[in-house]
Amino acid sequence: MRAVDQLLQVESLSVEYRTGTLAKAVQDVSLNLKTGETLGLVGESGSGKSTLGLAVMGLIRPPGFVTRGKIVFDGTNLLTLAPEQLRELRGRKIAMIFQDPMTSLNPVKKIGDHFVEYIHAHDSHVSEQVAKGRAKTVLEDLGIPESRLNDYPHQFSGGMRQRVMIGLALALEPSLIIADEPTTALDVIVEAQILQQLANLKSKYSLSLILITHNMGVVAEMADRVAVMYAGRLAEVAPVNSIFGTPRHPYTEALLESIPNILASDKVLKTIPGTPPDLTHPPSGCPFHPRCRYAFERCRKEIPMPVITGNESEAACFRLEGEESRHS
Amino acid sequence: MKTTQQTRSKPQTLSAMSRLLGPLIGKGYGRGMMLVGIGITVIIVAMSVLAPSIAPRDPTLIGLGLPNNPPSAAFPLGTDQYGRDMLSRIIWGGRFILLVAVAAVAICLVIGLPIGLVSAYKGGNFDRFVALIMDSIYAFPSLVLAVMIISVFGVTIINEALAIAVVYIPSYFRVVRSQVLSIKEMPYVDAAKSAGAGTPSILWKYVWPNVIPSVVVVVGMNFADSILTTAGLDFIGLGLPVTLPDWGIDLTYGRQSLPLGVWWTIVFAGGMILLAALGFALISEGYAERTNPKLR
Amino acid sequence: MLPPGGRRISPFLEVNSLRKFFPVQRSLIAQVFARSPPDAVHAVDGVTFNVERGDVFGLVGESGSGKTTAGRITAGLISPTEGHVTFDGVEIFSMGKSELRKLRKRIQLVYQDPLSSLNPRMTIGDAVSEPLRYLSDESASKSREHVSDLLERVGLSPADSFYFRYPHQLSGGQRQRVVIARALSIGPEYLVADEPVAMVDVSVRAQIMDLLLTMQRELNLTILLITHDLAVAKYMCNKIAVMYLGKIMEYARTEDLFRNPLHPYTQALLAAVPIPDPTKRSLKKIPSGEIPSALHPPDGCVFNPRCPRVFGKCSIEVPSLLEREPGHYVACHLYT
Numbered sequence: 003m004r005a006v007d008q009l010l011q012v013e014s015l016s017v018e019y020r021t022g023t024l025a026k027a028v029q030d031v032s033l034n035l036k037t038g039e040t041l042g043l044v045g046e047s048g049s050g051k052s053t054l055g056l057a058v059m060g061l062i063r064p065p066g067f068v069t070r071g072k073i074v075f076d077g078t079n080l081l082t083l084a085p086e087q088l089r090e091l092r093g094r095k096i097a098m099i100f101q102d103p104m105t106s107l108n109p110v111k112k113i114g115d116h117f118v119e120y121i122h123a124h125d126s127h128v129s130e131q132v133a134k135g136r137a138k139t140v141l142e143d144l145g146i147p148e149s150r151l152n153d154y155p156h157q158f159s160g161g162m163r164q165r166v167m168i169g170l171a172l173a174l175e176p177s178l179i180i181a182d183e184p185t186t187a188l189d190v191i192v193e194a195q196i197l198q199q200l201a202n203l204k205s206k207y208s209l210s211l212i213l214i215t216h217n218m219g220v221v222a223e224m225a226d227r228v229a230v231m232y233a234g235r236l237a238e239v240a241p242v243n244s245i246f247g248t249p250r251h252p253y254t255e256a257l258l259e260s261i262p263n264i265l266a267s268d269k270v271l272k273t274i275p276g277t278p279p280d281l282t283h284p285p286s287g288c289p290f291h292p293r294c295r296y297a298f299e300r301c302r303k304e305i306p307m308p309v310i311t312g313n314e315s316e317a318a319c320f321r322l323e324g325e326e327s328r329h330s
Numbered sequence: 331m332k333t334t335q336q337t338r339s340k341p342q343t344l345s346a347m348s349r350l351l352g353p354l355i356g357k358g359y360g361r362g363m364m365l366v367g368i369g370i371t372v373i374i375v376a377m378s379v380l381a382p383s384i385a386p387r388d389p390t391l392i393g394l395g396l397p398n399n400p401p402s403a404a405f406p407l408g409t410d411q412y413g414r415d416m417l418s419r420i421i422w423g424g425r426f427i428l429l430v431a432v433a434a435v436a437i438c439l440v441i442g443l444p445i446g447l448v449s450a451y452k453g454g455n456f457d458r459f460v461a462l463i464m465d466s467i468y469a470f471p472s473l474v475l476a477v478m479i480i481s482v483f484g485v486t487i488i489n490e491a492l493a494i495a496v497v498y499i500p501s502y503f504r505v506v507r508s509q510v511l512s513i514k515e516m517p518y519v520d521a522a523k524s525a526g527a528g529t530p531s532i533l534w535k536y537v538w539p540n541v542i543p544s545v546v547v548v549v550g551m552n553f554a555d556s557i558l559t560t561a562g563l564d565f566i567g568l569g570l571p572v573t574l575p576d577w578g579i580d581l582t583y584g585r586q587s588l589p590l591g592v593w594w595t596i597v598f599a600g601g602m603i604l605l606a607a608l609g610f611a612l613i614s615e616g617y618a619e620r621t622n623p624k625l626r
Numbered sequence: 627m628l629p630p631g632g633r634r635i636s637p638f639l640e641v642n643s644l645r646k647f648f649p650v651q652r653s654l655i656a657q658v659f660a661r662s663p664p665d666a667v668h669a670v671d672g673v674t675f676n677v678e679r680g681d682v683f684g685l686v687g688e689s690g691s692g693k694t695t696a697g698r699i700t701a702g703l704i705s706p707t708e709g710h711v712t713f714d715g716v717e718i719f720s721m722g723k724s725e726l727r728k729l730r731k732r733i734q735l736v737y738q739d740p741l742s743s744l745n746p747r748m749t750i751g752d753a754v755s756e757p758l759r760y761l762s763d764e765s766a767s768k769s770r771e772h773v774s775d776l777l778e779r780v781g782l783s784p785a786d787s788f789y790f791r792y793p794h795q796l797s798g799g800q801r802q803r804v805v806i807a808r809a810l811s812i813g814p815e816y817l818v819a820d821e822p823v824a825m826v827d828v829s830v831r832a833q834i835m836d837l838l839l840t841m842q843r844e845l846n847l848t849i850l851l852i853t854h855d856l857a858v859a860k861y862m863c864n865k866i867a868v869m870y871l872g873k874i875m876e877y878a879r880t881e882d883l884f885r886n887p888l889h890p891y892t893q894a895l896l897a898a899v900p901i902p903d904p905t906k907r908s909l910k911k912i913p914s915g916e917i918p919s920a921l922h923p924p925d926g927c928v929f930n931p932r933c934p935r936v937f938g939k940c941s942i943e944v945p946s947l948l949e950r951e952p953g954h955y956v957a958c959h960l961y962t
Contacts, residue, residue: 046827047798145914159916189688190854194898194912216828219857219900223907242904253829258902260832262857264884265901271861273832277797293829458654517743520703521808526730526760539747 009178009210010035010058015071017053017062025281027053027066029234032308037177040204040211042225042242044218048278050234051214055180058212059098060088075178093124097171101183103163107155113137113166114151120170140169143206144199161192168200172207182214197224218261222246227314230254233279233289236308240315250317252294288320296321360619367550367612374606378424385418389575398592408594410580411587420598422575424606426487427564431556433491434498435549442499443545446506447533451514461507468500472555473562480568490563494556505548509541543617550614554607561603577602629674630867630877630947630955636715637676638848639700639816644709646670646695650921667920669695670706671872671928674947677865679815682842682849684863684880686856686895690917692872694820697852701733701818702726713816731761734809736838738821740801744793750777750804751789757812773811780807780837799830803837810841817842820852835862856899860884868892871920871928874947878954888956890933927959935960 010033017028028050035041045051053066060080062068073080075096080088092098100106107116117137118130138148144165155163164184171179181200185193201224204211213224221228221242228245230237230253238251249255259272276293279285285292291301300320308316309323377384387394395409402408407416449460476493483489513519514537522532564578577599584595629642647666670692677683685693698704700711702718711718713729721729734757737743744753751773758769777785780803793801802822809817822838823831839862842849853859859866860880867877868891876889887893890913897910913932918924924931930940939959947957 046829161916189917190856191688191894191898191912192916194900194910195914197900198910198912217900218828218902222902222904223900225904246902246904257829260829261902262832262835262861263902264857264860264896264899265903265906269861271832271835273836274829275833277799277830278827280797455654455657462654517737517739518745521735521737521743521805522745522756524701524703524730524733524735525757525808525812526727527756528760531760535748536745540745 007037008034009037009039009076010212011072011074012054012058013072013074015054015057015073016069017050017057017066018069019066021065023282026234026284027281028057030070031231031234031236032071033229033236033239035178035210035212037210038208039226040213040224042221042228043212043214043231044216044221044228045231046216046278048233048281049231051231052182053234054231055098055182055212055214058180059092059096061098090124093120093176094174095176096178096180097174097176099164099167099171099179099181099184101186103160103167104155106167107163109155112152112154113158116166116170117151117173121173124174136173137169140172141166143172143203144169145195161188161196164188164196165199168196168203172203175207176209178210178212180212180214183216184213185220186215186217193220200224218246218258230257233284234281235289235305236318237290238315238317239308240312240317244312244315250311250315250322251290251319252296252321253290254317256293256295288318360616363612363616363619365616367609367614367616370605370609371613374424374602374609375428377421378428381422381425385421387415387418389414389418389422391415398587398590400592401594407598408592410583410595411592416580416594416598419575419580420577420602423577423580423599424602426574426576427557427560427578427603427606429487430490430494430560431553433487434494434556435552437491437495438498438502438552439545439549441495442502443506445499446503447510447537447541449503450507450510451529451533451537453511453514457507461503464500464503467497468504470497472497472559476559476563477566477568480563485568490560491556494559498552498555501552502545502548505544506541509544510537513537513540547614547618550610550617553610554614557603557607557610629676630874630949630953638679638681638714639677639850640710640712641673641675641677641696641700642710642712644670644673644696644699644711645707646692646699646704647707665921668872668923669920670699671923673709673869673872673874675867675874675877677848677850679848680846681865682839682851682863684851684853684859684866685869686853686859686866687869688854688895688917690871690920691869692920693852693869696869697818697820697850698735700850701735701816702729703735727761730757731812732814733816733818734812734814736802736805736809736817736819736822739825740798740805741793741825743805744801746793749790749792750782750796753793754804754808754811757808761812773807776807776811777804780804780810780841781833782807797830798826799833802826802834806834806837806841810845813845814847816848816850818850818852821854822851823858824853824855831858838862856895868895871917871923873928874955874957875929876954876956876958877947882951882954886951886954888950888954888961889929889958890935890960891929894934927957 012031012033015028015031019025019027031054043051043054056062057068058073068081114134114137118133121128121133121136134151137151146162146165158166185196188196197220203209215221225242227239227241229239230251232253237253238245238249245254246258249258256272256274260274262271263269274293279289287303288301288306291297294301306318306320308318310316311322392412392414394415395405395413397409397411397413399405399409405415405417407420410416410419445460449457472494475497479493480489519532519536522536561578561581564576565582567582580595580599584592584599587595646669648669649664649666652660652664673696685697687693695704699706705719718729754773754776755769758764758772764772774785774789777788782788782800782803796804819838823834826834835858838849841847851859851863863880866880866883868875868889870891875891876883876887883892887896894913898912911934913934915932918931926941926943927945930936933940945957945959945962947955948962949955950961
């Protein structure tokens with residue numbers, strides 16, 4: 003589906019890691035992101051969600067290799083850009099927030115200087131004053147007073163550091179932010195604070211957001227659309243209400259049935275047998291088939307292609323093959 | 331005369347060298363390094379052990395050939411200033427050095443390991459105090475200490491080994507201690523306590539097996555350092571009696587003969603010293619690379 | 627008034643006015659010349675509760691709440707600075723060595739990180755046999771049988787193929803099963819489970835939670851579940867104590883706590899938990915600020931700096947944990 007307001011189009015992307023053994027981290031994934039949309043990218047360990055985020059940022063380095071596909075951002079295929087062009091883009095147009103802020107911040111640099119350095123890397127003629135002014139504005143939106151620009155990272159708590167990271171990501175006013183498990187390491191109340199702030203900032207700065215997480219609750223709170231990944235492949239994509247209300251892929255269905263919910267009284271959790279696969283020795287055919295309650299012979303042999311199941315919805319499962327004709 | 335700094339930094343230079351060589355050996359170069367190191371070491375050890383059988387001539391006999399003769403058919407490695415066969419001297423020359431190295435490592439293991447294990451595991455002020463002592467010894471220049479001990483107590487294998495061991499024990503202590511400090515916080519040690527294991531069992535089954543990889547690395551370095559120090563002591567005349575074959579001694583006399591254009595003594599004797607040390611260093615580095623890729 | 631969780635009959639586990647302070651380490655010189663005692667982290671600061679046999683009792687809190695420290699004290703692993711823990715009528719910390727040994731047979735732990743809870747150099751079979759080796763008189767062959775049985779029981783089948791494997795050859799979920807098997811091998815009555823599913827893949831969590839509940843039923847275990855995840859606590863526990871900065875804020879039976887949370891902190895926690903249901907999105911009132919340092923906790927009620935309903939008394943007097951409704955206790959001046 004190509005519309006005028008598509009900010010990001012990932013087409014048939016494949017990424018491998020070659021470290022003696024071969025791990026296909028992302029296989030044949032196609033995704034879209036509209037301007038102003040929040041896409042929740044969900045999956046467990048080995049799903050490929052983080053790798054996908056890194057690929058969009060152009061941060062895949064050996065032993066990781068992008069082997070196929072296109073990443074079209076604002077009309078340009080990022081995979082064809084030279085390293086300097088990509089560097090220009092990073093920060094200015096697309097910014098990334100990682101899970102652990104401690105390792106992303108230089109412990110011997112004041113926070114204010116982090117901003118100055120970051121802004122200078124893209125715009126060397128910006129004065130230090132202006133850069134710090136920008137930092138102040140952005141951090142104010144995050145609830146961090148200007149006085150803290152003179153502090154060092156270790157003087158901040160975990161939640162504050164993550165806010166600093168978000169501030170840095172916003173410093174150059176990008177149009178897309180990729181957040182990889184931004185609140186996973188934080189306590190639940192701070193998480194709620196930051197998610198709220200992120201939602202507010204998104205509208206204030208007209209951002210599009212890819213939120214990578216394994217937490218279905220966070221996704222339900224924040225996302226407009228959800229993409230579920232499993233073992234490097236796209237299992238299902240749909241608007242958030244559809245994914246939770248009528249999940250079409252057996253993995254999504256099983257996952258939702260297995261997670262506890264404090265508002266659902268006396269929910270009986272249905273367990274999913276087995277474990278996520280080892281990417282160096284993936285199962286044949288559909289990667290979920292060993293754990294799928296609906297699996298049949300074909301699932302063991304062939305890999306299902308995504309089938310359109312509704313408005314902006316698709317799922318990769320052989321059970322749904324009759325649907326395509328109904329929706330096309 | 332080699333200074334202490336040179337002796338101490340030699341293993342580091344060797345490390346740097348072996349790290350440079352590493353990539354040349356190919357992917358997974360830890361394995362390659364180890365194999366090369368093992369190869370060198372095995373050959374040198376075998377050579378030293380089998381010396382009586384394989385040396386073509388008696389290495390102490392003077393006047394077998396013309397003095398200061400370059401390598402020739404009769405004397406493949408030439409002769410020294412006393413007309414002794416260099417080949418035989420080289421073959422025999424490592425014995426003392428290797429014996430001292432083995433003794434030094436043994437002493438270090440027997441003393442340094444348990445102290446490191448127990449002190450770190452106990453923790454608290456006791457451990458901090460012991461660490462303080464160890465750090466002080468560590469700061470002491472090894473060659474100077476060796477010279478002191480030898481001058482006072484005379485030259486024997488044990489004395490030289492002791493001199494080297496004393497200065498190296500803190501290295502074992504440090505490495506073991508840092509490993510133990512992180513291991514003892516591990517949940518699996520806690521679980522062992524809950525399972526009713528006493529401290530000896532915990533140290534033996536839970537702590538020690540996980541400390542071994544780092545100890546192997548230090549042992550390799552210890553050997554390398556010890557070889558260089560012993561050779562150094564021999565070089566400055568505090569080693570073996572001058573008549574016995576020894577790479578370090580040959581290095582001294584080689585130096586004296588150098589102005590005469592006699593290059594072979596220094597090259598072969600010095601080369602063997604370096605090679606022996608390198609062999610152990612390669613094993614140590616290669617092993618470290620294999621077991622702890624993250625550290626690199 | 628009875629402490630939370632208690633009945634007239636002697637409870638299985640009694641925790642009384644527990645305090646644990648961790649002194650901040652000073653240099654050797656400072657220790658020698660210091661004039662005042664060192665600063666201390668108030669990890670646990672006055673915790674009292676009872677656990678009955680067969681309970682799955684949840685200690686819920688964020689980081690710095692003291693739940694992990696409190697849990698480990700009840701397992702006898704750390705000794706408290708003040709207070710008592712009484713297990714089946716006997717005070718744990720006044721026991722002699724041989725009695726403590728016997729205690730080890732009755733209390734075991736399940737840890738958070740399946741990878742670091744297993745000795746990487748020990749086979750699965752050996753790891754699970756360890757408690758039997760030290761705490762029982764079983765012969766080696768009997769142990770072997772016992773362990774194989776256990777491995778099957780926790781879902782590691784066929785046991786023989788798992789017996790000789792090493793932890794790194796198993797998945798996270800499988801390792802956690804091994805940890806559970808090891809804890810159960812000696813037949814304990816009381817299990818302290820510290821975040822047992824936090825580091826397990828989401829699709830595998832339900833398996834592990836169900837395994838624990840099944841074992842609890844079959845072996846009549848009493849479990850102390852330490853977690854930050856309210857949803858997990860709701861699923862697994864019948865009683866929950868909410869902790870903040872070393873103190874219990876609220877305690878109730880699970881249904882009561884979720885139906886009618888009394889303490890503003892509990893209410894904040896419940897409001898903050900992300901719900902996996904997009905139709906339940908709402909504008910939440912989240913308290914501002916973060917958990918203060920446990921080195922210098924606030925005066926009065928420890929939650930007062932962030933409490934949306936704070937008033938004068940709160941920063942002066944520490945509220946006691948009082949029974950507000952039958953079986954429902956809360957430490958808050960709003961209710962005194």
